[in-house]
Amino acid sequence: MTRAVVFAYHNVGVRSLKVLLAHGVRIELVVTHEDNPDENIWFGSVAQLCRDYDIPFITPTDPNVPDVEARIAALAPDFVFSFYYRHMLKAPILAAPSRGAFNLHGSLLPKYRGRVPVNWAVIHGETETGVSLHVMNIKPDNGAIVDQFAVPILPDDTAHDVFDKVAVAGELCLNRALPQLIAGTATLTPQDLSQGGYFGGRKMEDGRIDWQQSALQLHNLVRAVTHPYPGAFSDTPRGRLTLWRTRRIDNAPSCPDTAASVLWAASDKLWLRCADGGLLRILAADLDGTPLTSGALNAPLEF
Template sequence: MTNQRPRIALFAYSQPGFACLEELIKLKANISIVFTHIDAPDEEIWFDSVYSLAQKNNITVYRSNKIDAAALELFKQASPDIILSAYYRAIIPDSFLTTPRLGAYNLHGSLLPKYRGRACINWAVLKGEKQTGVTMHVMTNRADKGDIIAQEAFPIKFTDTGHDIFLKTSQTVKNIIKNYLPLIESSTAPHFPQDESQATKFGRRRPADGIINWDSDVIDIYNLIRSVTHPFPGAFTFYKGKKIFIWWAVPLDEKEFIPLPGVQGAKNKLEYKSGDIINTNNKIIIKCQHGYLLLKTVAHPHDIDCLPTSKAFSAIFKTGNQLG
């Protein structure tokens, strides 16, 4: 039987993109084609494959690094009534966006107009936000600036990592697709303009951005670590020119630091400078500008994660040594 519902062209990648396709399949939407990406050889592919899911369900799928001539021809053949985009990384041409009679819509991992741009999930965690969410918005030639169709917020817990928020984002994508696809298909979806006075924008993050500045507040350093810990490139520091990844740690304030065994009190703490290592009672603690960081999981580059008290770090994590 021919599916009489509006034809959808889906542009999707990463876990939110997989979640979007999964929900569309569950809803028996009329997916005419899926565009996705070729996995980058230098990226840790932790997320489920949009390409494999489309193939498994006999949906026409094309993967590339950008919209090329073959993609253009396939798009024309698919003749979509709707475009949906979820974590597709390449620029979708204006000529595509203006083609579908029922519009083009993106699912963005923030509460627009805040956190426009790239890596919005990691940025929200890094900035210590207490909540974020997903916005479905109209796609225009101005990235992330189109009218809002739907938003759904969720909390960011103090212990949430960037990966945790990606998973919450993926579930929220499903919720929005389930609730708003029928409105898009019937051309009855609400439209709300974005408040430009509230807009913020952040750029792409690169592995080198994970460097730790010990002259920072301990909470800022903790937020950096949890925003880019596994499966992302990670936060790192140096000891005598050698890189060390800090995959997990716990912030301590002055009141939590002073009672620790081996710490002799307020007079002793004044001797420590930012980046100083304090090895006390089998705990490795680093002095920050404000507060202290209790290390939990560390690693040398291209090596397995281990405890900071392990033999591999015994010559480094000694009281008196300094990171940075």
């Protein structure tokens, strides 16, 4: 029987663990995270899955410590897998499995190596992303690729929409590749790292709107950081404006006569003209903590 130690979190972790179980892999131990009470937990629980399936699990603050490393080494697994686990694994853990350590990453490597790849892909207006199952080594996301599975990013998809697709793509990719890994027949393709870049994590402040951006750039930011993320925002004399949903349009009624970027109400709708002259319809927004409607915006806001 194939035996594995799995580092997992999030929806991708839940789905991927179920794939391993479906293929008869004996999961000796799962390492996951304690949920952060300050984080919006909108995703599935790996810990609960482990309880449901009677799989031993631990939630160390740092997995790269002697007692965790020794426990994994003593289990002598065939494989170590990482499915959306948030910490890098160091050499002692990567050396523990006899048949290799593999990670499922949420992009088409070598593009978008590093943190929050789905959000970055949406911000940059990509029309496609996906998942990559690859060899883990001590450098992030640069090991040889076992398999990839692509998904489209539609023009109005939010990061949440895309992540839902990526979670399913991860399941499909792992389900397709796992038999070859178990049989020892998988093909490993080295990455050409010159064809992609590394991206870091994002903070709430990274959602602050730069009013010199084009309508397309702003639309991409909004859909990349909308719910369940903190949103695209700007501080105004009337309070903080947060844009949650936008749609690119070609024409808008009664545009104010100003050279600035401007938000205004007309025909019972909200409209925004950006620095490049491009237009957005505002489908959902808050102002000073209250949902913004066309009736509540009694004068245009200039930026």
